[in-house]
Amino acid sequence: MSNSKAFQLPLISLLLFTSVFTHNSSVFASNFVRNQTFTRPDPLRHFRLYKGGYDIRDKHYWASTAFTGIHGYAMAGIWMLFGLTFGSYLIVKTFNGGFHPFINHPSSYYLASFALIVIFTSIAIIFSSLILVANQSSLHRSKNLMDTILGGGTSMKQTIEAVMNGLIKIQTLLQPYDGEAYDLLNHITNQMRKETISIQNFVKEARNASNHAMKAVYIANLVFVTVNLVVLVGGCVVLFLHWHPGFIILIIVCWILTTVSWILTGFDFFFHIFAGDTCSAFEKFEQNQNPESNSIMSILSSCSNTSNSEKFMAQIGYTVHKYIAESNSEITTLAHKMVQPNEESDDSFVIERICDPFSTSPNYNYAPSDCPQDSIQIHDLPNILSTLTCEKHTPTDICKAQGRFFPESSYGKTMAYIQSIENLIATYPDLQSLAGCTPVKHAISDVALHQCEPFKTSVRFLWACIFTVSIDMMMLTSLLIVKACQDKGKYFSWCSIVPMRHPC
Structure with a gap:
């Protein structure tokens, strides 16, 4: 027992192991699975196909994934362009005195148009309310998912600290008797100390960034829905009062809100695709934890095998x-x-x-x-x-x-x-x-097995609701334009539906 060489072998083995691990353990800033590739147009490469994997550090991944919401962005652009063109046309025709859209329709025609406006307004109010629910649910599930993953990072840091403290005790004990082992231990503990600081900084930055991103999505949807509900309720009042200038203002505001809703539709679809990519990465890692064929993070390349x-x-x-x-x-x-x-x-x-x-x-x-x-x-x-x-x-x-x-x-x-x-x-x-990267694996397993499906469902439901509202607002705005054309120059009693020949 007095022979120092008897202890040097396990010590050197331990040092080799920890040095291999800490060399690659800046985990959470690294890539996710790369064997799963996508073929999506990349706006940053002149719309050539992005054929990479799920890499949260790659701007081309983000650009190609954000581009999946093009249907929403395109509809927003078309709708706004059409609104500007149509509005300009009406203004020019009105000032030139050449716009005479007034036709005497039967009462049933007014009743039908009024009923359609009420129906589409009700649908918009219902689905706007559902967006509030879906928005709150997606925020809650997004926070839980991020807390789980970043919690795995914090646990990893604590585990490294526990190992480091154990090595420091060994280092103190061997200092008087084995200078070579002491120097090796001093080197590895310093390296591990840097690693804990690196993980701590990343977790802090990632938590701040994810909180800002989640709040941005949540606030954008919340503000839109709140304004939309106020406008819809206000529109009902204007509809019953038959205040024509207010009716024109309502149409303009609804047109703008419809444009915004299509932008959010594209953005929420991008969020939906990103959620699917994320969960797919976690689920594939959970099914196959061999880094040679499926490596969710570069940290796991040294310890997940x-x-x-x-x-x-x-x-x-x-x-x-x-x-x-x-x-x-x-x-x-x-x-x-x-x-x-x-x-x-x-x-x-x-x-x-x-x-x-x-x-x-x-x-x-x-x-x-x-x-x-x-x-x-x-x-x-x-x-x-x-x-x-x-x-x-x-x-x-x-x-x-x-x-x-x-x-x-x-x-x-x-x-x-x-x-x-x-x-x-x-x-x-x-x-x-x-x-075995146990803290990270536990976090990934929890996300893959218990959180992914509810998370994807809530995000998909949010997108479906905003998509429905976008279509409904287009129909409602068109009906309001028709209604404004019908009602111009006609007289209504308060809360009446059918116009009167003479003012009340």
Whole structure:
């Protein structure tokens, strides 16, 4: 147990593992799955097809995905252009005195047009109310999804910190006895400290950015719906009052709101496509966690591969297992040298062995419950070793008589290695979690299995509602124009539907 080389092997193995991990662990700023490719027009490349994967850092992915809402943007442009053209035409014709749209229609005609306006207004009010519900639901589910993913990042940071604290304890213990191991540990803890800062900064930035984005979508839909409901209710009042100037203002406002609703339709469709891409990435990773064929984040390329992480953990288990086996052998050798049992006492001379918490080859799994009941637990070794240590000023005969067979010259160094192994084993569950990216995988599994479908449903419902309102507002605005043309120059009593020949 006094030989420092017995501990250097597991230590170096641990350092190699953590250095490989931390080299690639700036996870959350990295790409998502790339094996899933899209073929979408990319406005930033003169509308050539974007054939990349789901990459939230790639501006071409965002541009091509945002372009999927072109139907909404195009309709908004066409509707606005048509409104400007039609409005200009009416203004010119009115000022030239050449516009005479007035025809005496039967009462049933006025009743039919009034009924259609009421129906389309009711539909617009109902679906605008549904947009409020869908908007609130999509915001809530978006926040939950982002909190889960960023929570996985925070958990990853905490796990790295736990491993780092364990290494710092080992570093402190070995400093007086093993300068090379101390320097290696100092290097890796500094690297891990930078990694935790990097993850912390990214989580903070991503949380702020996602909150701003979610609030922007939510506020845009909320403002539109609120204004639309106010205008629709106000339009009902104007309709019953037959106030013609107010009716013209209502048409202009409805035209603008219809344009805005088509813009939001395109934007919400883009949000719907993005939600589908995101959930598809999570679901594919959940189904196949082999980074060679499906790597959701570059962080997982170093630790999501089950076989790789098992190799790392088996190597650590093997080296600790080997160290404890060598320690047991050395203890037994020292005891026999010091105590020198005679033939009569050979059968009764038994040395209790240190508990090896790792199974044998090939896996070397961590299984502390498999230790024999009479074995020495590692955390008990310091107390036991102090009772077995022979002080250098004590005669050898007295030490033999008292069963103190361990030399004091090796006590300090051996204690340092024992406590280092103890700290390594205590840190092993965090190492295991780090090796398998457990916090991130749990977050992805939660999103893929429990949150994705409700999230996609709420976003799809939001888009469907705004799309319905957009079509309905087009029809309603057209009917209002027809109604304005019918009513111009005619007299109505308050709340009447059919015009009168003379004013009330």
